[in-house]
Amino acid sequence: MNNNFKSGFIAIIGSPNAGKSTLLNQMLGEKISITSSKPQTTRNRILGILQRESSQLVFIDTPGIFKADSILNNTLVDTAVSAIKDVDLILVISDVLKHESFSEQIVTNIILKEKKKIFLALNKIDLIEKSLLLPIIDAWSKKCSSAELTEIIPISAKNGTQVEKLILSLEKALPYGPQLFPEDAITDMPMRFIASEIIREKVFILTGQEVPYATAVTIDTFSEGENLCRISASIHVERDSQKGIIIGNQGKMIKKIGETARKEIEKMVGTKVFLELFVRVKKNWRKDVRALKEFGYFSDKK
Ligand SMILES: Nc1nc2c(ncn2[C@@H]2O[C@H](COP(=O)(O)OP(=O)(O)OP(=O)(O)O)[C@@H](O)[C@H]2O)c(=O)[nH]1
Numbered sequence: 001m002n003n004n005f006k007s008g009f010i011a012i013i014g015s016p017n018a019g020k021s022t023l024l025n026q027m028l029g030e031k032i033s034i035t036s037s038k039p040q041t042t043r044n045r046i047l048g049i050l051q052r053e054s055s056q057l058v059f060i061d062t063p064g065i066f067k068a069d070s071i072l073n074n075t076l077v078d079t080a081v082s083a084i085k086d087v088d089l090i091l092v093i094s095d096v097l098k099h100e101s102f103s104e105q106i107v108t109n110i111i112l113k114e115k116k117k118i119f120l121a122l123n124k125i126d127l128i129e130k131s132l133l134l135p136i137i138d139a140w141s142k143k144c145s146s147a148e149l150t151e152i153i154p155i156s157a158k159n160g161t162q163v164e165k166l167i168l169s170l171e172k173a174l175p176y177g178p179q180l181f182p183e184d185a186i187t188d189m190p191m192r193f194i195a196s197e198i199i200r201e202k203v204f205i206l207t208g209q210e211v212p213y214a215t216a217v218t219i220d221t222f223s224e225g226e227n228l229c230r231i232s233a234s235i236h237v238e239r240d241s242q243k244g245i246i247i248g249n250q251g252k253m254i255k256k257i258g259e260t261a262r263k264e265i266e267k268m269v270g271t272k273v274f275l276e277l278f279v280r281v282k283k284n285w286r287k288d289v290r291a292l293k294e295f296g297y298f299s300d301k302k
């Protein structure tokens with residue numbers, strides 16, 4: 001056994017849309033967490049494993065933290081906040097353009113109370129003039145002067161700028177410990193869950209307004225054959241009008257969702273995929289604890 005091996009869990013937290021999932025995918029070099037330009041895309045803890053020569057970094061991507069106003073949203077924020085309890089390090093992601101927003105204040109309050117080592121990645125630096133960055137770093141250091149803030153690292157999750165530097169800093173701060181997952185594992189999430197997320201991502205990207213937020217996806221059957229993987233999935237929405245939007249004029253929207261999702265799932269499973277989609281109305285599911293549990297958004301283990 002290598003006594004110098006380091007391992008541990010790192011929670012990725014931050015406001016909605018800060019780029020947490022984009023960063024996770026960038027660090028892993030593979031897409032396992034869905035992303036979109038709309039806030040509140042991630043709804044579960046997403047575990048991603050980065051294997052290095054003498055370390056294993058286990059990241060937990062989480063839903064964005066904000067002032068929640070509904071049962072579903074409260075559950076999302078709870079999921080994120082409770083993820084912090086089980087980890088060795090906390091990686092906070094903040095969008096440089098939104099550092100003064102209300103959600104950032106909520107995130108700051110968490111940082112100030114936390115006793116674990118915190119790293120702050122200021123994301124989306126590709127969108128800002130270099131000269132504007134320094135005052136933002138200063139403002140963060142002042143705000144967090146009493147916190148366990150170890151380092152502030154400006155990055156671009158999308159372009160990969162300074163992401164390696166961030167990984168090296170996290171690696172250095174991890175405790176010595178054994179390999180936690182098999183060397184070739186990238187996640188512990190089952191493929192059927194990732195498939196449901198890929199479908200949900202396409203709904204997030206292709207539809208607008210309330211529809212993505214009123215959508216949940218479940219997998220009804222997932223059977224992998226040697227040359228073909230057969231999947232049937234349900235897209236649940238809250239109202240008939242939303243069902244109409246998902247299906248689209250002459251079925252065009254559901255076809256687009258199915259096609260784009262299928263191509264991506266094929267890459268993941270490595271065979272052709274036959275994907276069948278059903279659209280179902282589950283009235284007000286976001287307010288229904290039983291439905292939230294059925295869709296995987298409500299956990300009793302807190
Ligand atoms: N320009 C730019 N855009 C970025 C960068 N990182 C992420 N984005 C974009 O920001 C948007 C949100 O990214 P996500 O990774 O989904 O954000 P998130 O923090 O996981 O969001 P939630 O899951 O909703 O909390 C997407 O449109 C990304 O492409 C970056 O470094 N530069």
Ligand SMILES: [Mg+2]
Nearest residue numbers: 020021041042
């Ligand atoms: Mg996300």
